[in-house]
Amino acid sequence: MFYAALGKTISMTKQRSRRILMIRPTTFRKNEETAVNNAFQQDASDSSDVLSQAQAEFDNLVEVLEKNLIDVTVISSIKEEDTPDALFPNNWLSFHYDGHVVLYPLFAENRRRERREEIIDQVSDNSYKPNNRLIDLTSYEDKALFLEGTGSMVLDRVHQICYAAIGPRTHQEVLDVWGERLGYKIVSFESHQNSHGDDLIYHTNVMMSIGTTWAAICVESIRDLVACEKILDQLMSSNKEIIDLSYEEIYGFGGNILEIENQRGESIIVMSETAFNALKVDTKTKLSRHGKIVFAPIPTIEKLGGGSVRCMIAELF
Known part of the structure; x- marks a missing residue:
């Protein structure tokens, strides 16, 4: 909801959502199309049934979230579509407080099959149905310009600021259009995969996360x-406690975390077991001041998919 005052639009939103969407995989493997620029993906160490492992990890994560009173909507992917990354829905769609739903242009062609209108219908009410509520940016794929949802963008929803690391899956032209349509200020920058090479981080949400009163960010990746x-300066002016993450922490998916509100109105900071173990004691102490840390093991998903818990969640508003 938005109110006009003194000629300005003031957002009356929350940072954290009370409902989330997760897609249960019916196919899963290392996606050869995304591996070209995702340094977090690895090869399978054996020929065991990675789908069964990924499904078990997914189901356990959902159970852990629900035990912490988080409202989770689970929808299965379509096996026949062969979408190995379908369990990462936050890349192809996002939901917003003002009723907008955004569809995004994706780098990998086989990921474009993940987009399904019935998913939007299932989690939405009629307020999302008018054409002016749907922002479809997928035509930018024809120009090889990409913006992969809340993978590419880390949002300060309260202050309507979008932080985005420019790279092979995040292009400035699409960012600017997104910002204009949604009314967000764009803060773009480059984030490097390591301290010595020129390769850029593939998604902003592996090196940065924003909560209601905190922001975790790998400062050393921004040269x-x-x-x-x-x-x-922008984060501090938005009253965020800045939690500096090291490269070691983000390569353990310590930046791929998300704040969610449970049914009691409590702040829950969700992450993987890998992330929890990678975070320094001081980092966990700082995060714990802002919410309850909840984690679950998803090693197969992380290793082959190259993404962690935050990537698996689409926030519903």
């Missing part, structure tokens, strides 16, 4: 000191 200072 442009002016851009880095701008980001930190």
Whole structure:
């Protein structure tokens, strides 16, 4: 909901959602089309049934979330479509407080088959149905320009600021259109995979996460000191406690975390067991001041999929 006051639009939103969407995989493997620019993906160590392992990890994660009173809607992917990354729905759609639903242009062609209108219908009411509530950016795929949802963008929903690391799956032109349509300020920058190479981080949400009162970010991955200072100043002016993540922490998926509100109105910070173990004691202490940390093991999904818990969740507003 939005209110006009003194000529400005003031967002009356929350940072965290009370409902989430997760897609249960019916196919799963290392996606050869995404591996070209996702340094977090690895090969399988054996020929065992990775689908069964991924499904068991998925089901256990859902159980852990529901035990913590998080409202989870689970929809299965379509086996015949052969969508190995379908359990990462946050890349192809996002939901917003004002009723908008956004469809995104995806880098990998086989990921484009994940987009299903019936998923939107199942989790939405009629307020999403008018054409002016659906923002379809998928035509940018024809220009090889991409923006992969809340993988590419880390959102400060309260202050309507979008932080985005430019890279092979996040293009400035699409970002600017998204910001104009949704009314967000865009803060874009480059984030590098390591301290010595030139390769860029594939998704912003592996090196940054924003909660109601905190922001976790891998500062050392941003080499442009002016851009880095701008980001930190913006976060501090938005009253966020800045939690600096190391490369070691983000390569353990310590940046791929998400704040959710449970049915008691409590702040829950969800992550994988890998992420929990990768985070330094001081980092976990700081996060714990802002919410309850909840984690579950998803090693197969992380190793082959190259994404963690935050990637598996589409927030519903």
